[in-house]
Amino acid sequence: MPLRLLKFALSRQYREPRMFRAHDRLRDRYDAVIIGAGGHGLAAAYYLARDYGMTDVAVLDKGYIGGGNTGRNTAIVRSNYLTVEGVRFYDESVRLFSRLSQDLDLNIFYSERGHFTLAHTESTLRTMRWRAEVNKHLGVNSFVIAPREIKRICPSIDLDCGGHMPITGALYHPPGAIVRHDAVAWGYGREADRRGVEIHQQTAVTAIDVKNDQVVGVETSRGYIRTSRVLSAVAGYTPRITKMVGLRTPITVQPLQACVTEPLKPWLDSIIVSANLHLYVSQSSRGELVMGASLDPYELHSERSTLDFVEGLADHLLQLFPFLSDVKVNRQWAGMSDMTPDFSPIMGTTPIRGFYLDAGWGTWGFKATPVCGTTMAYTVANDCNHELIAAFNLSRFEEYELVGEKGAASVGH
Ligand code: PYC
Numbered sequence: 001m002p003l004r005l006l007k008f009a010l011s012r013q014y015r016e017p018r019m020f021r022a023h024d025r026l027r028d029r030y031d032a033v034i035i036g037a038g039g040h041g042l043a044a045a046y047y048l049a050r051d052y053g054m055t056d057v058a059v060l061d062k063g064y065i066g067g068g069n070t071g072r073n074t075a076i077v078r079s080n081y082l083t084v085e086g087v088r089f090y091d092e093s094v095r096l097f098s099r100l101s102q103d104l105d106l107n108i109f110y111s112e113r114g115h116f117t118l119a120h121t122e123s124t125l126r127t128m129r130w131r132a133e134v135n136k137h138l139g140v141n142s143f144v145i146a147p148r149e150i151k152r153i154c155p156s157i158d159l160d161c162g163g164h165m166p167i168t169g170a171l172y173h174p175p176g177a178i179v180r181h182d183a184v185a186w187g188y189g190r191e192a193d194r195r196g197v198e199i200h201q202q203t204a205v206t207a208i209d210v211k212n213d214q215v216v217g218v219e220t221s222r223g224y225i226r227t228s229r230v231l232s233a234v235a236g237y238t239p240r241i242t243k244m245v246g247l248r249t250p251i252t253v254q255p256l257q258a259c260v261t262e263p264l265k266p267w268l269d270s271i272i273v274s275a276n277l278h279l280y281v282s283q284s285s286r287g288e289l290v291m292g293a294s295l296d297p298y299e300l301h302s303e304r305s306t307l308d309f310v311e312g313l314a315d316h317l318l319q320l321f322p323f324l325s326d327v328k329v330n331r332q333w334a335g336m337s338d339m340t341p342d343f344s345p346i347m348g349t350t351p352i353r354g355f356y357l358d359a360g361w362g363t364w365g366f367k368a369t370p371v372c373g374t375t376m377a378y379t380v381a382n383d384c385n386h387e388l389i390a391a392f393n394l395s396r397f398e399e400y401e402l403v404g405e406k407g408a409a410s411v412g413h
Pocket of ligand 1: 076078280363364408
């Protein structure tokens with residue numbers, strides 16, 4: 001249990017200090033600038049300060065902390081991926097997440113639930129078997145189970161899906177978890193701030209100054225900053241930032257929508273994903289069903305949500321759990337996903353010296369937050385890619401070394 005939580009429970013007064021300092025002005029020079037005060041940017045700042053003593057760092061955000069994809073996902077954590085590179089990377093993330101409440105001394109409500117990826121066709125089941133073999137080989141707890149076992153663990157599921165698309169089996173991943181996503185951003189922000197990092201909200205980067213292929217500064221809505229290192233961790237805004245340094249990436253941006261229902265009594269322990277019905281659902285500690293579907297099928301740089309999405313999602317949800325037909329949807333939202341052709345991220349150094357990318361997260365950025373923090377901090381501090389992200393470098397697209405991870409997407413895209 002986080003020590004702070006225990007002290008809070010035992011105290012008679014409940015004073016909550018500010019989570020991080022507010023700064024009236026930007027300084028005109030920092031050792032490093034991080035663009036994006038989401039989970040990734042703040043985690044990188046925290047590990048830069050904690051592990052490399054780099055505290056002369058400014059984290060800039062055009063909006064507010066955790067207001068981008070960190071606050072717009074369905075907070076699922078898992079490592080049952082398809083490629084060796086992906087499994088190793090996400091497994092380290094699961095490990096870091098599982099002890100993050102202690103590390104940040106803040107309860108992030110990490111809740112291990114068990115994660116099912118349901119298959120409704122033979123070909124989907126074949127991909128699940130493939131993933132299970134790669135997972136087991138790398139020591140990740142994940143295996144294929146039969147429909148009767150799914151029913152045993154999740155008795156309220158309709159295995160027949162109303163006769164429409166009977167379930168043929170599932171990839172089961174017991175360590176699959178959910179986390180309070182805001183707490184992750186705020187915890188990293190607070191601990192980075194405590195170590196001297198400056199967080200500047202409402203501060204947009206308008207240009208990046210590059211001379212002789214080396215970053216020398218950043219123009220912002222609040223003035224110019226001299227710096228030789230810039231890390232971009234802005235998810236769906238990546239193309240706008242890479243354009244500033246003249247870098248081409250194969251990223252396209254598509255909306256990913258999600259919603260929550262009114263709170264219900266606890267009935268769903270597990271995280272249920274259906275690859276064929278394009279649906280994922282879990283129940284939060286507040287009782288809400290947190291749900292999402294696949295990407296919207298078009299490029300759009302917008303965080304608008306649509307009625308089509310909720311209608312399609314409800315239709316699929318009711319095939320699995322028909323008794324939910326009277327439940328109301330309370331809120332819906334969208335995030336902008338920066339998609340890559342092989343569904344793996346783009347991380348690390350770039351042809352511009354001092355410009356580092358943490359991008360291409362598509363639909364799985366949140367679950368990578370801690371491992372992005374540690375590996376990007378290493379990369380920025382040493383100007384050299386951490387071994388866990390070497391395979392994800394931008395250069396793979398010209399070297400034909402793609403890391404095909406589409407088969408591990410939670411739902412078919
Ligand atoms: O990859 O687990 C996942 C996921 C859940 C929601 C979007 N992606």
